Amino acid sequence: MAELPIRSGDDVVRVRQQVRVTAAENGLSLVDQTKLVTAASELARNTLVHGGGGVAQVEALRSPNGRAGVRLRFTDEGPGIADIDLALRDGWSSGTGLGLGLSGSRRLVDEFELSSKPGEGTSVVVVKWSR
Amino acid sequence: MEQVPIVKIGQTLFVSIQVELEDQSVLRLQEDLADELATSGARGVIIDITAVEIVDSFIGRMLTMIGSISRLFDAETVIVGMRPAVAITLTELGLSLKGVRTALNAEKGLEILNGRP
Amino acid sequence: MEADTTQARMASYLRDHHDKVIGRWSELVVAGLRGRTSAEEVRHELADLYSLIVRVLSGADDHAAGELRAALDELSRARARDGFTPTETALEVFSLKEAVYELVADAADLVPEFLSLSHMIDDLGLRTIEAYSAAREQIISDQALAMLELSTPVVRLWDGIIAVPLVGTLDSARTQLVMEKLLETLVATGADHAVIDITGVPTVDTEVAQHLLKTVSAARLLGAECTISGIRPQVAQTIVSLGIEFGDIATKATLAGALALALQQAGLKVVPVLWSRCRS
Numbered sequence: 026m027a028e029l030p031i032r033s034g035d036d037v038v039r040v041r042q043q044v045r046v047t048a049a050e051n052g053l054s055l056v057d058q059t060k061l062v063t064a065a066s067e068l069a070r071n072t073l074v075h076g077g078g079g080v081a082q083v084e085a086l087r088s089p090n091g092r093a094g095v096r097l098r099f100t101d102e103g104p105g106i107a108d109i110d111l112a113l114r115d116g117w118s119s120g121t122g123l124g125l126g127l128s129g130s131r132r133l134v135d136e137f138e139l140s141s142k143p144g145e146g147t148s149v150v151v152v153k154w155s156r
Numbered sequence: 157m158e159q160v161p162i163v164k165i166g167q168t169l170f171v172s173i174q175v176e177l178e179d180q181s182v183l184r185l186q187e188d189l190a191d192e193l194a195t196s197g198a199r200g201v202i203i204d205i206t207a208v209e210i211v212d213s214f215i216g217r218m219l220t221m222i223g224s225i226s227r228l229f230d231a232e233t234v235i236v237g238m239r240p241a242v243a244i245t246l247t248e249l250g251l252s253l254k255g256v257r258t259a260l261n262a263e264k265g266l267e268i269l270n271g272r273p
Numbered sequence: 274m275e276a277d278t279t280q281a282r283m284a285s286y287l288r289d290h291h292d293k294v295i296g297r298w299s300e301l302v303v304a305g306l307r308g309r310t311s312a313e314e315v316r317h318e319l320a321d322l323y324s325l326i327v328r329v330l331s332g333a334d335d336h337a338a339g340e341l342r343a344a345l346d347e348l349s350r351a352r353a354r355d356g357f358t359p360t361e362t363a364l365e366v367f368s369l370k371e372a373v374y375e376l377v378a379d380a381a382d383l384v385p386e387f388l389s390l391s392h393m394i395d396d397l398g399l400r401t402i403e404a405y406s407a408a409r410e411q412i413i414s415d416q417a418l419a420m421l422e423l424s425t426p427v428v429r430l431w432d433g434i435i436a437v438p439l440v441g442t443l444d445s446a447r448t449q450l451v452m453e454k455l456l457e458t459l460v461a462t463g464a465d466h467a468v469i470d471i472t473g474v475p476t477v478d479t480e481v482a483q484h485l486l487k488t489v490s491a492a493r494l495l496g497a498e499c500t501i502s503g504i505r506p507q508v509a510q511t512i513v514s515l516g517i518e519f520g521d522i523a524t525k526a527t528l529a530g531a532l533a534l535a536l537q538q539a540g541l542k543v544v545p546v547l548w549s550r551c552r553s
Contacts, residue, residue, distance in 0.1 A: 034178035041176065041210060056453060059210065059241035060248065066212040070179070090407035126213050129249040156418070236496070240456035243494040244449070247487050252494075259496035260463055268496075 026084040031072045031099075040069045040081045044097065051085050051093040052155040060133040061095060061153045067126035068099045068149050076101025076147055086152065094135075094154035102146040109141060160185045162192050168269060169196070169231075170262070172204040182218050189222055193229040200269035201226050202262055206237030216251040223256035232257065234265040277332055280393075283386040284330035287323070287373070294372050295323055301368035306361060318348060319369075326369075326397075330390070345397060349404035353412070359405040366398040421450050427458040434466045434535045435459070436528065438503075440473030448484040452491050459495050466538065467492050468531040472503030482517040489522050498538065500524070502531035 027047070029040050044065040048058040065081070072079040079101030086094040106112050113128050127149075131137040134151040141147035158181040163170045169192055171185070189201065203219065205211065211219075219235055226233045234257045238246075246253070259265040287294060299316040306315070325344055328337035345366070352362040370391055377383045425447070430436050437455055441447070455467060469488060474481065489499040502525040504512075512519075525531040536543065 034180050038176055038178045045209075056241045056244055056449070059239075059245050062210050063212050063245050063249070066210060066214075070212070070214060090411065129213060129251075132248050132250075133245065238494050240453060240460060240491075240495070243456055243491045244452050246494060247452070247491040252490050257496070258494050260460060260465070264463075264465070264496060 026082055029081045029083070030078075031069050031081055031101075032078045033073070037066060037069045037073060040083075041066050043081075043083050044095070047083050047085055048095050048153070051095055053093075053095065053153060054156065057153060057155070061097075061151075064130040064133040064151060064153075065097055067130045068097070068151070071126060071149075072099045072101045072103075072147075076103030079103070079146075086154075088154065092154050094152055096150065096152045098148065098150045100146065100148045105143040105145050105147055106139075106141040107143050109139060113139070157181050157184060159188070162188055164192070164196055164198060167197075167199040168266065169193070169198045169201045170204070171201065172207070174207045176210070177215070179214060182215055186218055186222060186225070190225050193226055193231055198229075199231050200266075201231060201233040202265045202269070203233065203235050204237050204262055205235060205242075206239070206261075208242065209239065211238075211242050211246055213249060213251060216246060216249070216253060220253055220255050223253075227255075232269060234259050234268050236260065236262050236265040279385050279389050280330045281332060283383075283390045284327050284332075286377075286383065286386065287327050287330070287390075290376060291323070294369075294376065295320055297372040297375060298323070298369050301371055302365045305364050305368060306357065309355075309357070322348070323369075326393070330393070341397075342400065345400055346404045349401045350408040353405050353408035359402045362401045362405055363398040366394060366401055370394050421447060425450055425454055427454050429458075429462060429464070430468065430532055431536065431539075431541075433462075433464045433539055434468065434532065435462060435464045436468040436470060436531075438470045438473060438528075442476070443471075443474055443481045443484050445484065448488060452488050455488065455492060456495055459492060459497050465497050466535040467497050467499045468528060468535060469499060469501050470503040470528050470531070471501060471508075472505065472528070474503075474508075477508045477512060477517075479515055479517060482512065482515075482519075486519070486522070498535075500531040500534055502526070502528045 027043050029043060030036055031040060041062050045058060045062050048061050053061065069081055072081070079099060082098040084096045084098075086096050088094060113131065127139065130151065134153045136150075136152035138150045139147070158175055158177060160171055160173055160177070160181065169189065171189065177185070192198065193201070201222065203222070208215075223233045235253065236259045238258060257265075257268055259268055295316065298319050299312065302315050302319065303310065303312050322341070322344055325337055325341040328334060329341055348365075349362055373387065373390060377387050424440055425437070427435055427437050435455075435458055437451060439451065443451075458464070459467065469485065471477065471485070485501060489501070492499050500523045501519065504524055504526055523531075523534060525534060
């Protein structure tokens with residue numbers, strides 16, 4: 026498992042590159058790689074911009090019946106999300122930069138788990154499986 | 157931070173994004189294009205993203221904004237060379253890049269700018 | 274650690290009677306598989322499993338259990354590929370019990386050892402059934418994917434105009450494939466118009482409509498214009514009653530109509546050829 030800090034725009038680029046490499050190594054198709062890296066970019070940026078910085082963890086997985094996959098975890102100790110339902114609702118691309126890109130990212134991956142409490146930071150875990 | 161070069165040929169500004177851009181570079185490009193449009197009187201912008209592997213919401217928003225900015229200067233923007241995987245991902249994200257034209261390559265992009273279908 | 278020594282005793286018993294047990298085991302298995310495998314191969318496979326089982330029982334090393342599981346999974350997958358039933362594969366494992374039982378039947382002092390072996394073999398046999406199911410599922414999904422590929426052709430109607438005749442239901446898996454093939458063909462042919470024909474799509478509900486809209490959206494990002502053709506009267510009524518809006522996407526009843534529209538948009542016209550009366 027790779028652990029990367031998210032403290033700057035360059036870190037976001039590094040996260041993308043790591044996710045790309047891990048996804049390719051685990052047999053994800055080009056389109057699936059693109060989707061996962063794009064989701065990672067959204068989530069990493071969220072961690073940086075809304076979470077005040079944090080950490081990304083990239084891990085290769087194997088399902089019980091042998092399928093390969095990639096799991097990503099983004100954690101920050103920022104302000105947390107007050108209204109999770111609102112954040113996950115479509116229409117996030119408000120154009121003013123307030124959109125959290127969460128609902129979009131959710132559509133790009135197979136599994137999506139978000140836990141956040143105001144004042145306690147946020148943690149997002151996503152998984153994408155190879156076909 | 158990378159500064160993406162803007163090349164002016166005739167009435168058109170050409171931008172070719174060759175490397176992975178992080179947020180600061182993206183913002184820089186937007187500013188530079190706005191400056192160029194204002195001073196050069198160009199009528200069209202072609203942004204070539206053939207080499208771009210990832211377009212997330214931030215870059216997507218930048219592209220749409222460049223479209224709006226160019227219209228303020230009575231110019232039109234065409235995004236060319238989007239990769240299929242990127243197009244599929246953007247569609248899934250719900251980004252349609254409304255407000256910018258798109259084309260398969262720079263040649264077709266120029267045809268659009270020159271008024272041909 | 275009574276259990277361990279019981280197992281260890283079984284392990285050494287099995288080691289001592291190696292040839293006899295494997296011989297009998299092979300016989301039983303070959304009979305069970307009714308001649309569809311060679312006795313040589315079977316004996317070889319069983320000998321490998323046997324030594325792994327002995328290693329696990331003797332508690333000698335930590336890797337044995339993992340290796341045994343992997344070997345069983347591989348056996349199950351191979352049998353699944355060759356068309357054997359899960360029962361046949363499980364019985365292969367269970368017949369080791371029979372082979373051993375025939376030898377220990379008269380030795381009353383080996384009952385606890387045999388019971389322990391029996392439990393272990395039960396677990397292994399059940400494992401083969403699970404592995405078999407997983408293998409079959411993988412084969413089915415591979416075949417489904419192949420079928421999907423075959424039923425998604427993209428054809429070139431004219432310079433710059435391509436068509437995707439869809440046949441069958443349009444679910445999200447299919448949509449992904451259609452989008453990929455359509456976009457790749459757009460890039461490869463440099464086409465700027467795509468006709469998506471849905472004559473062969475039995476029902477168009479809100480979900481299908483969304484898939485179509487996504488496909489058009491993606492094609493537009495590559496600069497292509499799209500027309501949806503093959504809207505049958507019933508489908509038209511369903512679409513309207515469901516309140517589905519196709520917005521600014523052109524729709525036509527027939528592929529021919531869509532082709533005409535695409536040609537028109539390309540600035541082309543089809544005219545009759547006038548044969549000149551004078552041939553020279």
